[in-house]
Amino acid sequence: MKHPQETLGIVVLLAGMAGCGQRAAQEAVPAVAAEPAQADPQMAGLELAGTEWVLEVLAGEALADDVRPTIAFDAGGRVAGSGGCNRFFGSYAVDGDAVSVGHLGATQMACAFEVMAQEDRFLDALGSVDHARLHEGRLVLRFGAPGQELVLARTQPSPVVTGVVVYRERIALPPDAALTVRLLDVSRPDAPAVVLGEQRVQPTGQVPIPFEVPYDPTRVDDRMSCTLEARIEAGGAPIFVSTRAFPAITRGSPTKDMEILVERAGG
Numbered sequence: 001m002k003h004p005q006e007t008l009g010i011v012v013l014l015a016g017m018a019g020c021g022q023r024a025a026q027e028a029v030p031a032v033a034a035e036p037a038q039a040d041p042q043m044a045g046l047e048l049a050g051t052e053w054v055l056e057v058l059a060g061e062a063l064a065d066d067v068r069p070t071i072a073f074d075a076g077g078r079v080a081g082s083g084g085c086n087r088f089f090g091s092y093a094v095d096g097d098a099v100s101v102g103h104l105g106a107t108q109m110a111c112a113f114e115v116m117a118q119e120d121r122f123l124d125a126l127g128s129v130d131h132a133r134l135h136e137g138r139l140v141l142r143f144g145a146p147g148q149e150l151v152l153a154r155t156q157p158s159p160v161v162t163g164v165v166v167y168r169e170r171i172a173l174p175p176d177a178a179l180t181v182r183l184l185d186v187s188r189p190d191a192p193a194v195v196l197g198e199q200r201v202q203p204t205g206q207v208p209i210p211f212e213v214p215y216d217p218t219r220v221d222d223r224m225s226c227t228l229e230a231r232i233e234a235g236g237a238p239i240f241v242s243t244r245a246f247p248a249i250t251r252g253s254p255t256k257d258m259e260i261l262v263e264r265a266g267g
Contacts, residue, residue, distance in 0.1 A: 048073040048094060048132075052081075053139050053152035058122060060147065067115050069122045072157060083119035085111035085201070087212060099132040099141065107210055110202035125150055159217050161197070161248050163258030164208035165230045167240050174234045178202050181211040181260070183248060187224045196220065208259075215249075226250045230260045238265040 052072040055063065071081035073092060079101055080089045090104035104127050110116065129150070131142040141150040161183055183197040197215035213228070220226065226249045232240040240262035247253040 048092070048099075048139075049075040052155055052157045054155045055122065055150060056138070056153050057149070057151035058118070058125065059149065061121075063118060067118065069119065070155070071126070071152065082212075083122050084115050085109055085119050087210075088123060094132070097131055097133060099129055101126050101129050108204045109210070110204050122150070158214045159255070161213045161215065161228065161258065162211065162256050163228075163260060164210050165232070165260045165262055166207045166209075167232075167262050167264075169264060172206055173203060173232065174239075176202075177232055177234045177239070179209055179211065179230065179232050181213050181228060181230045183213050183215050184227050184229060185219075185224055186227055186245070196226065211260075220249060222250045224250050226253070228258065228260055230262050231265075232262060241265050 050073070052070060055069040055071075067084040069082055069084045071079060073079055077091050077093065078089070079092045080087065082088070083106065086107040086109050088104055088106040090101055092099065092101045104123060106123065111119075125143040125148070126141075128143040129141045133140050133142075137154065139152045139154070141152070142148065143150065165179060165181065178200060179202075180198065180200045182195055185194040185196055196219055197213040199211055199213045201209075201211070203209045211230075226247065227245040228242075228248050229246070230240075230242045231238050242260055242262050246258060246260050248258060249255050
């Protein structure tokens with residue numbers, strides 16, 4: 001019969017041998033470093049600040065009359081663009097592939113029914129965007145269930161001439177009034193003016209009426225003489241027209257915050 005102390009010694013010795021065996025096995029297995037997380041290749045290089053995009057697809061729907069809403073992102077967290085009729089503005093935030101657009105506001109001009117309906121769908125979708133990705137050079141903004149997406153193509157910002165149209169008379173515009181503002185090249189006094197840009201809107205309020213006339217900069221040379229003209233019509237007939245030149249763009253003339261004064265037609 002073994003002494004209790006001898007039995008205890010054998011148990012301790014066996015436990016120590018087992019522990020050494022476990023440590024040896026652990027030391028024999030080389031450590032495997034965790035692989036770094038792989039970046040989503042479609043998100044690589046996604047940088048919205050300083051970019052402008054034009055809408056191609058709105059939740060799979062065709063766009064009305066080739067009217068293409070646009071959106072531009074600046075470096076200060078602000079967003080602006082055209083819904084097809086009105087200019088809009090707001091803020092945006094990016095966190096990885098999560099994108100949000102909020103605090104949207106817009107001008108209050110009226111256009112054709114189908115253009116306004118498309119603009120409403122676009123702005124509603126834009127305010128609900130929660131995810132962004134790049135796919136084959138397109139910016140895809142998701143705003144709901146799968147398939148509810150805005151697909152936009154990268155574009156270069158188009159220059160515009162902005163301002164307001166006013167008149168002095170204290171009378172209200174009729175409900176069917178329409179404003180047309182045109183940017184003209186009047187460099188050759190012996191030839192008809194060349195139209196460089198035009199905007200036509202139906203005002204939803206009274207004066208001052210904001211305008212924004214886009215133009216192609218490749219058609220403009222600083223040696224040219226460019227002016228703006230405006231007219232307000234109702235029932236197909238002019239009721240207010242500009243009667244003098246309003247120089248714009250070239251030869252040191254302004255491109256923003258211009259004011260065009262129109263007078264009663266035939267007055």
